[in-house]
Amino acid sequence: MRTAVVICPGRGTYNAPELGYLAAHFPDAGMMADFEFQRLAGDQPSLASLDGASRYSVRTHGRGDNAAALIYAASLGDFLALDRSGIEVVAVTGNSMGWYTALACAGAFSAADGFRVANTMGGLMQAAMIGGQMVYPWVGEDWVPEPGVRAALLNLIAEIDSRPNHSLALSIDLGGMMVVAGDRAGLAAFETAVPPRKDRFPMRLANHAAFHTALQAPVAGRARAALPSALFGQPALPVIDGRGTIWWPGASARDALRDYTLGAQVTETYDFTRAVAVAAREFAPDLFVVPGPGTTLGGAVAQALILAGVQGLANRTDFKDLQSREPLVLSMGRPDQRALVT
Incomplete structure (x- = not known):
């Protein structure tokens, strides 16, 4: 068994x-x-x-x-x-x-x-x-954390969220991926600020609202x-x-x-990584x-x-x-x- x-x-x-x-x-x-x-x-x-x-x-x-x-x-x-x-x-x-x-x-x-x-x-x-979601990886191709990347992304999310008329938060902590959610302005700012990865990230999720955020x-x-x-x-x-x-x-x-x-x-971040x-x-x-x-x-x-x-x-x-x-x-x-x- x-x-x-x-x-x-x-x-x-x-x-x-x-x-x-x-x-x-x-x-x-x-x-x-x-x-x-x-x-x-x-x-x-x-x-x-x-x-x-x-x-x-x-x-x-x-x-x-x-x-x-x-x-x-x-x-x-x-x-x-x-x-x-x-x-x-x-x-x-x-x-x-x-x-x-x-x-x-x-x-x-x-x-x-x-x-x-x-x-x-x-x-x-x-x-x-209300709002939307996008996905962005913070680990490398070998699934090993890249030094400083996660902390930098979390700081960026907080900084964008602090801007007037912007809303952005970590929606789901999903293993080596971050699901980020917010309003149109917040998502656009994040999309502009992060470097493209693997030719598809940051990736917007169709038909997804800003789940697990305020x-x-x-x-x-x-x-x-x-x-x-x-x-x-x-x-x-x-x-x-x-x-x-x-x-x-x-x-x-x-x-x-x-x-x-x-x-x-x-309304709060879903920490899937911790659950596992x-x-x-x-x-x-x-x-x-x-x-x-x-x-x-x-x-x-x-x-x-x-x-x-x-x-x-x-x-x-x-x-x-x-x-x-x-x-x-x-x-x-x-x-x-x-x-x-x-």
Whole structure:
């Protein structure tokens, strides 16, 4: 029996290659019917129509009110598909909106209530569409921190944010990447100030608002009005939030969990790097399993493990060597790796 921490992905992971993912992998028709009922009641396109589309559309599939629902369903379906005869899940965490999925995987939400939360949050953020996000790396090609780069970037973010009529903040600490969020002026200033890297960074994220910053306070307020405490319960598994705090089974106050989820989780930096480090140090799992959709989160997990020095990992080569001998991070969006855990 191998132990595993499950790490649920966030926005930006359901793209053109993922069309048909739910049809191919979602294991529970009754549960999917519950999700579809909620979509129908909200006059939203069905997951079946989105997932079964002949072509991927950034305008349609990338919208927060569609993307959040697709990603939640795909990730939860993969969690349900894990082979529990060979894998013991010891904790769950997630990146950004993956926190909502993590709560459902951990049992703090029912599947339907977790879908309601993810779908509602995606809709509220899409409707408000306050600010935007971009991604910028601070480690080298070998995933080793470049001296002074992180501190310089954080100083730059703070300096831009201090300018009149500019708003900018660290949105997600994502392994060797920074997700930066702000208003139009703040993002433009950052984009101008940093040197281009790898011919694609800084990279703007389409259909992404300024998640995990104070700009989202109105969205958090609307979420609290729409999502009652009754949706939240005790987790059955430890679940690690975007501060690295562990919510333990039998010791998690429902109102406190709601306050974080619809408060600081929305308006403050999401420290995914710390969440992964805490998962590694507190639970020392044999595996880190990343449900689908997509495979992009695996690199950020690997970078976070290198930054934490897990199993002596110091760089990208170390990680690739370990993966070739005894895989540590398995992405269920990859058929070869999926087969090892289902």
